[in-house]
Amino acid sequence: MYMTDPFIHPINVTWGDCDPARIAYTARLPWFALDAINAWWEAHFNGDGWYQLELDRNIGTPFVNLTMDFRSPVTPRHKLLCETYPTRLGDRSITFGMKARQDGRLCFEGSFTCVFTIADQFKSQSAPNELRRVIEPLIRAE
């Protein structure tokens, strides 16, 4: 898997993502954002996204907060490039920042906080070392 620096996840926005205003329906944008965060995990952990983290590593990362500002409409005219990066790694939580652009224009930005859990117990835990090691050097400011 080729990894860009910064990490950017491209999304092919289509007809089916758009509402009658001819722009992507607002409720599709958090879905795109989560796709980008899942892709970030895949890119930095040998292809392991949430599915493999949960089932193979027994690590869950459920969301506790999500904040998004919509700056400009998203359309199928260009790829949606979701720049995705961790902004904070707490003892038990991780926060991601995101700037999503089309054709150089900022479409939305957001902040997303997840906690770490022991997946099969749905119980909070400290960030596992196998993750912390990789994440820490990637933390950056907004």
Place this chain on the structure above:
Amino acid sequence: MYMTDPFIHPINVTWGDCDPARIAYTARLPWFALDAINAWWEAHFNGDGWYQLELDRNIGTPFVNLTMDFRSPVTPRHKLLCETYPTRLGDRSITFGMKARQDGRLCFEGSFTCVFTIADQFKSQSAPNELRRVIEPLIRAE
């Protein structure tokens, strides 16, 4: 739960279900159809939909075929009334028919076949008696 005869599941189609042609996006229609089938299970088995069938009764009903004919566009102007009924109960499978209407007009019709499984083994099984008992008297022709 009030049960109509025939069983009809109403869907509130909204802005977010529509594409730029101002009608429900085609890929939303199988989703609506499955919502109606899940509601059929809930209505006939004490509120148990697929979630409870799987987790509480260990019965899975995965789909093996889906066929839909789209007759007329679906819009947010009227409720989408999905008439849903079993048309065949085989030893190991069940087929549902559906006619979905808005304002008296047929929007789509379809046929949906599922098999019965032991959920935690993902293994085929004969239709469990607790289901067969209830389903058999409800079978009707298209």
Place this chain on the structure above:
Amino acid sequence: MYMTDPFIHPINVTWGDCDPARIAYTARLPWFALDAINAWWEAHFNGDGWYQLELDRNIGTPFVNLTMDFRSPVTPRHKLLCETYPTRLGDRSITFGMKARQDGRLCFEGSFTCVFTIADQFKSQSAPNELRRVIEPLIRAE
């Protein structure tokens, strides 16, 4: 249409909304929240949701911000009751608050800000009087 006070939009969470952790997938929750806000418009404007506001009244209300805190998992075990209410009506924007509960437990709460546009020009406008009149008396604190 029967209107509760406060306004509460019920959502039937199903199997298809859940991920392998057996709870509603996070990206479904903003979709549910928007369904509730659309239902709020329908309930207070003679059945007119975003579709009718745009096409019949030429009024758009695109989102500029969305903030959600996830307090407790959402499952198909109970209806998801989305209490929805305007918290602020500015000259050109409206903010909605939401508290979504299952079985008395708070699952998520959120804040959602939209601006008013002349729909066919995608141009910002002041809150039209036909809306302001109805909304103003409904504003409440969080």
Place this chain on the structure above:
Amino acid sequence: MYMTDPFIHPINVTWGDCDPARIAYTARLPWFALDAINAWWEAHFNGDGWYQLELDRNIGTPFVNLTMDFRSPVTPRHKLLCETYPTRLGDRSITFGMKARQDGRLCFEGSFTCVFTIADQFKSQSAPNELRRVIEPLIRAE
């Protein structure tokens, strides 16, 4: 855009596409199939998918039928490779075939029929020549 022969559209199936049975929810599969058909249009018409066909060329291709057989579960373990091809071009309709595979295994196959419309009139038309020219040599048997 690089075009494979046969045309294959890859889909990154993720956690959010899966239901509690840990496989992609059935109603996601028609969505994936439509994504692949839209990608087929993009690949053969200079990047024009349904959005551009409708808005820039005034050509609609609404679906009139969809038939899918589900052979094997779809999971996030492998890319879903959707082989997509036209099987019939009638005067006013086009039929696509699809075989979707993961790791060499057939997951689903389907047939999808669309009609051609003058988009802004929502009126049936014969297949426009600008499309027929490109499509005809690509027709193949199942």
